[in-house]
Each structure stands twice: as C-alpha cells, then as structure tokens.
Amino acid sequence: MPLRSDQFATHGAVMLDNTTVRFALWAPDAHSVEVCLQPDLRLPLQRGADGWFRGRWPATAGSRYRYCIDGELQVPDPASRFQPQGVHGPSQVVDPAAYPWQHRHWQGRPWHQAVIYELHVGLMGGYTQVIEQLPRLVALGVTAIELMPLGQFPGDRNWGYDGVLPFAPQHSYGTPEQLCQLIDQAHGHGLMVLLDVVYNHFGPDGNYLNHYASAFFRPDQHTPWGNAIDFRRRQVRDFFIENALMWLHDYRFDGLRLDAVHAIDDPDFLQLFSQRVRRTVTPGRQVWLVLENEHNQASLLEGAFDGQWNDDGHNALHVLLTGEDDAYYADYSQATVHILARCLSQGFVFQGEVDRNGRPRGEPSVHLPPSAFVLFLQNHDQVGNRAKGERLTRLCPPQALRAATTLLLLSPMIPLLFMGEEWGSEQPFLFFTDHHDALADAVREGRRAEFAGFKAYADAEQRAAIPDPNALASYTDSRPHAPDDPHSPWQAFYQQLLHLRQHHISAQLPGCRALGAKVIADKALTARWRLANSCELRIDLNLGTTAVPCRLPEASTHLYYCTGEPLDHNQLGPYSTLVSLLPPHTPEHVHD
Numbered sequence: 001m002p003l004r005s006d007q008f009a010t011h012g013a014v015m016l017d018n019t020t021v022r023f024a025l026w027a028p029d030a031h032s033v034e035v036c037l038q039p040d041l042r043l044p045l046q047r048g049a050d051g052w053f054r055g056r057w058p059a060t061a062g063s064r065y066r067y068c069i070d071g072e073l074q075v076p077d078p079a080s081r082f083q084p085q086g087v088h089g090p091s092q093v094v095d096p097a098a099y100p101w102q103h104r105h106w107q108g109r110p111w112h113q114a115v116i117y118e119l120h121v122g123l124m125g126g127y128t129q130v131i132e133q134l135p136r137l138v139a140l141g142v143t144a145i146e147l148m149p150l151g152q153f154p155g156d157r158n159w160g161y162d163g164v165l166p167f168a169p170q171h172s173y174g175t176p177e178q179l180c181q182l183i184d185q186a187h188g189h190g191l192m193v194l195l196d197v198v199y200n201h202f203g204p205d206g207n208y209l210n211h212y213a214s215a216f217f218r219p220d221q222h223t224p225w226g227n228a229i230d231f232r233r234r235q236v237r238d239f240f241i242e243n244a245l246m247w248l249h250d251y252r253f254d255g256l257r258l259d260a261v262h263a264i265d266d267p268d269f270l271q272l273f274s275q276r277v278r279r280t281v282t283p284g285r286q287v288w289l290v291l292e293n294e295h296n297q298a299s300l301l302e303g304a305f306d307g308q309w310n311d312d313g314h315n316a317l318h319v320l321l322t323g324e325d326d327a328y329y330a331d332y333s334q335a336t337v338h339i340l341a342r343c344l345s346q347g348f349v350f351q352g353e354v355d356r357n358g359r360p361r362g363e364p365s366v367h368l369p370p371s372a373f374v375l376f377l378q379n380h381d382q383v384g385n386r387a388k389g390e391r392l393t394r395l396c397p398p399q400a401l402r403a404a405t406t407l408l409l410l411s412p413m414i415p416l417l418f419m420g421e422e423w424g425s426e427q428p429f430l431f432f433t434d435h436h437d438a439l440a441d442a443v444r445e446g447r448r449a450e451f452a453g454f455k456a457y458a459d460a461e462q463r464a465a466i467p468d469p470n471a472l473a474s475y476t477d478s479r480p481h482a483p484d485d486p487h488s489p490w491q492a493f494y495q496q497l498l499h500l501r502q503h504h505i506s507a508q509l510p511g512c513r514a515l516g517a518k519v520i521a522d523k524a525l526t527a528r529w530r531l532a533n534s535c536e537l538r539i540d541l542n543l544g545t546t547a548v549p550c551r552l553p554e555a556s557t558h559l560y561y562c563t564g565e566p567l568d569h570n571q572l573g574p575y576s577t578l579v580s581l582l583p584p585h586t587p588e589h590v591h592d
Contacts, residue, residue, distance in 0.1 A: 012079030061095035087206025096250035108286030112509035141498025144192035155434025162203030200263035201225035231266035255288030296362030312349035341517035370412035389428035399575035420480030424490035
C-alpha cells in the first residue's frame with residue numbers, strides 16, 4: 001500500500017479518521033493557540049514541550065480553519081494543505097487518501113531516460129490545461145515534465161519562488177484533486193513528473209511565522225530575501241522534509257528539484273534531507289532528487305542527489321551563441337570554447353577556481369557520470385532573469401541555435417527544455433508577480449536596479465523601460481503561443497533528435513564516461529564519450545561562421561547525424577554539429 005505523508009507528519013492538520021483531525025502548530029513565541037473552525041467555533045490547543053501546540057477535534061475534509069495566536073492574531077496554518085482564498089485566507093483540511101488513483105502501480109522511470117520539460121502551470125492555463133498537452137509532449141520525446149513551484153504565493157500570478165505556504169498547492173491553478181489528476185494522467189502517458197521546491201526562504205507577503213515562531217529564522221545570517229532559515233532546529237528541518245514527503249507520497253511526484261541550495265547555510269541539512277526521503281521510498285520505486293547549487297558541490301552528487309542543473313554549461317553556450325559578457329557571463333567570456341570543452345569532459349567548469357568576485361567556487365567533478373548534470377540552453381531563470389525576457393530565438397542566428405540544440409539533445413548529459421522552446425517560440429518570458437501598494441513599488445524598483453551593472457541598462461531611463469513585474473501584461477505577454485501546425489519545422493527538428501536519443505543513446509548512459517574534449521577552433525570542438533556498450537559517442541560542434549579543418553568520421557558509423565551546411569570529411573561547416581556513434585575499436589585516426 002502506498003505511503004502517505006501523514007505517517008511522518010508533525011506539522012499541520014492530519015486526518016485521523018473521517019471526522020477527527022489532529023491540529024499541530026509549532027509556536028514557541030505564543031502563550032496560547034486556538035483552532036478557529038469556520039464559521040465561529042474556537043477550540044484550544046494544548047501547549048506541550050519545545051513550543052508545540054496540539055489537539056484533536058472534530059473536523060472533516062473541506063473544513064476551513066485558522067489558528068488564533070494569544071487570542072488576537074488569526075493566521076493560516078503554515079503547513080496548510082490548501083488555501084482556497086489565498087495566503088491571507090483560511091486553510092482547508094485535505095484528505096490525502098481521497099483521490100482514486102488510476103495508475104497506482106506506477107514506479108517511475110530510470111534517470112538516464114530523462115528528457116525534462118520545464119513549465120509554468122499558470123501560463124499553460126492550470127492543471128487541466130497541462131493535461132491536454134501531455135500527448136503532444138510524449139510524441140515530441142519528452143519523458144518528464146518539471147513544474148515550477150506550486151507552494152501558495154500571494155495573488156494569482158507569480159513564478160512561484162515567492163511562496164509562503166509550501167504545503168498548499170497554488171489555488172489559482174486548480175484544486176489538490178486536479179493536481180493529483182495531472183500527475184496520474186502523466187503517469188498513464190509514461191511521463192515522470194518533477195517539482196521545483198523552494199526551501200531557502202519564504203516570500204515577503206503572507207508569511208506570519210515571525211509573529212509566533214521567530215526561531216524559524218537566524219538573525220545572525222542573511223540571504224537576499226532576509227534572515228536565513230535556521231536549519232539547526234529539528235522543528236524547522238522536519239517542516240521542510242515533511243513537505244518533500246507530502247509531494248512525493250501524497251501527490252506521487254517522481255522527484256524534486258531543490259531551488260538555490262547554496263542559500264541554505266547548513267552543511268548537514270541536505271545530506272539529512274536525502275537520507276530521510278530515500279528511507280521512505282518503497283523498494284522498486286524510482287524517485288529523483290536534483291539540485292540548483294552555485295557552489296558546485298560535487299560531493300552532494302556522489303549518492304545523496306542524482307543531478308544538478310549545470311549553469312556552467314549553459315553560460316558557456318550562451319556566450320558562444322550571443323557574445324554577451326555582462327554580469328555572470330564575464331566568468332565565461334575568455335577562451336569560452338575551452339570552458340565548454342571542460343564542461344563536456346568534466347561536468348563543472350568551476351571546480352575550485354576563483355570567480356570574478358575573487359571567491360573560490362566548486363569541487364572536482366571529473367569522476368561523476370555525465371548524467372549527474374542537467375544541461376539546458378534555456379530555463380525560467382536564464383530567460384526570465386533577462387530584463388526583457390528574450391529567448392534565444394531573438395538573440396542568435398537560427399542555424400547556431402539548431403547546432404547548439406543538437407549538442408543539448410544528443411550529449412550524455414540530461415537535457416532540459418523550457419516550455420515553448422520546442423517550437424521556436426519568440427514570446428518573452430518575463431519576471432511577473434501580483435504584489436500591491438508599497439511592496440509592488442519595491443519589487444518593481446528592485447527589479448530595475450538589478451540591471452544597473454549591464455551595459456544596455458546603465459542609464460536610469462533605460463532601466464525605466466524594463467517591464468513592471470506587477471503589470472498584468474508582464475504575465476499575459478509571457479504565455480507561449482503554440483504554432484497552429486503541430487509539425488512545424490522546429491518541433492519536427494526536436495522530435496527527430498529526441499527519437500535518435502531514445503534509440504541510440506539513452507539506454508547506453510549507465511556507466512558512460514567522458515573520453516575528453518578537444519578544441520579545434522575559437523568556436524569549435526570535438527567531444528567524446530564511451531557508452532555502456534563500448535561504442536564511442538562523438539560530437540563535433542562548430543558555432544562559428546566559417547568552416548574549420550577537422551578530420552571527421554565516415555558516414556558508415558552507427559549514428560551519423562548532421563545539422564548545418566554539408567560537410568566533407570576534412571572540415572566542419574559553419575553552425576554545424578556532427579553526431580557520430582562509432583563501434584568499439586574504431587581506428588584512432590578519426591580522433592585526429
């Protein structure tokens with residue numbers, strides 16, 4: 001029988017039976033706590049050790065409630081399972097066993113099969129509209145969808161990283177039951193479903209923890225979002241681990257991507273998190289844990305976590321494609337093709353070297369398999385954190401983008417696509433929020449101030465033209481509009497490449513190892529990997545505008561795919577990628 005998170009829960013409202021709920025709130029700053037059940041019933045909770053208030057009271061699924069702190073302040077449950085009226089409204093009791101799962105025997109898919117499609121549920125129209133897209137994504141060759149964060153945020157539109165109630169799926173996307181249906185239908189199509197979760201901060205509007213549980217935070221440590229979360233405390237650790245268990249067991253997500261863990265300043269939490277999550281996973285079920293981590297801690301990828309978003313690879317490819325060298329791209333602007341070669345052969349670029357700010361960054365990663373790295377050309381951050389949210393279709397020649405996409409989809413790293421990328425969308429993806437009054441002003445001005453270090457926005461007048469995150473148009477303009485033709489050239493291109501990946505590469509990734517990468521010109525290289533069947537995967541890439549000399553494999557190889565201008569066997573054309581699968585013991589001269 002599948003596990004449920006209430007078997008592990010210490011926080012929140014847990015249904016004990018159809019008519020009884022156990023309420024539990026950690027409120028060490030409070031003298032008294034009551035459950036205020038709508039419409040007007042107030043029931044006391046018993047104060048226990050270490051700041052806990054608990055009680056068992058009659059309630060049913062659908063009951064709405066708040067906690068009343070010291071007889072005055074009414075707040076939502078920080079572990080609320082649903083907020084039908086938003087972050088300031090009442091919480092709702094949810095029965096995690098109520099949904100009738102159709103594909104209850106789904107066990108997941110191996111990580112080496114992952115082709116990830118990142119999407120924003122709101123922009124796609126909500127859970128039910130995402131369901132409508134699943135057959136198209138399967139036909140494209142996608143094997144996993146990744147949802148941007150769902151934890152309840154203020155207002156109706158947001159990227160999701162301003163969430164304040166991480167257990168409550170955003171009410172404007174649909175109901176908890178509809179979220180279950182999305183995951184259930186995805187499993188029926190053979191798709192994994194991953195979720196982006198934010199455990200490094202809470203958003204600025206709707207977080208009441210400081211009023212009754214200030215110990216959740218560390219006043220001696222600060223993050224870009226305020227005081228750091230205090231992961232030294234058992235109650236705080238349990239809060240976030242229980243959140244992960246809820247998503248994995250009650251909603252049956254296949255994995256989690258932990259946002260910006262470099263902002264979690266606790267050396268033990270991530271290891272503990274992985275251990276406790278994996279202990280709850282039943283034998284045979286495949287669950288995947290992925291990081292975003294600027295610190296490039298390769299040690300976390302040696303068993304605790306399965307993969308990390310490889311910003312190094314993206315940044316090098318972006319510089320080669322666009323020539324941009326502002327801000328963090330400055331670290332990748334010199335000898336960029338050598339940087340990309342290191343990424344393809346060793347994983348991380350920064351493995352302890354000093355960055356542009358004079359800080360050492362990263363750990364050696366050459367021993368890790370290529371599948372420990374998630375590679376992408378675009379994602380929500382890299383598109384949306386641009387001042388005007390331009391996609392690569394507006395920043396580089398289409399031939400260059402096709403060449404880079406071939407590398408992305410046929411290299412042994414795990415590829416990630418961003419919604420709309422597969423049809424060459426030219427719609428922007430802007431930063432958008434739904435804040436009001438002084439907070440809206442602060443977010444708008446803070447957003448524009450971030451770009452003062454960029455040459456294109458050095459002038460205040462130029463920064464004033466950056467779209468206002470709170471304007472409705474910033475949200476509506478970010479909706480990717482699918483082409484009328486489902487067989488558009490870009491989609492056919494992606495589908496062809498993913499078909500090749502599935503039939504020639506994916507099954508051979510376990511045990512794959514890099515054989516090195518050789519720079520052959522300013523924007524050209526050759527990279528090689530030994531696959532599990534002892535064949536050699538070779539990718540020759542030229543992102544330059546002129547042909548470069550290169551001794552290429554013969555067309556008689558197992559896989560011989562080329563994008564770009566026609567080639568002879570002594571040169572690689574401009575904006576070209578040649579992908580070859582060479583049988584074992586191929587004569588060495590093809591590597592010259």
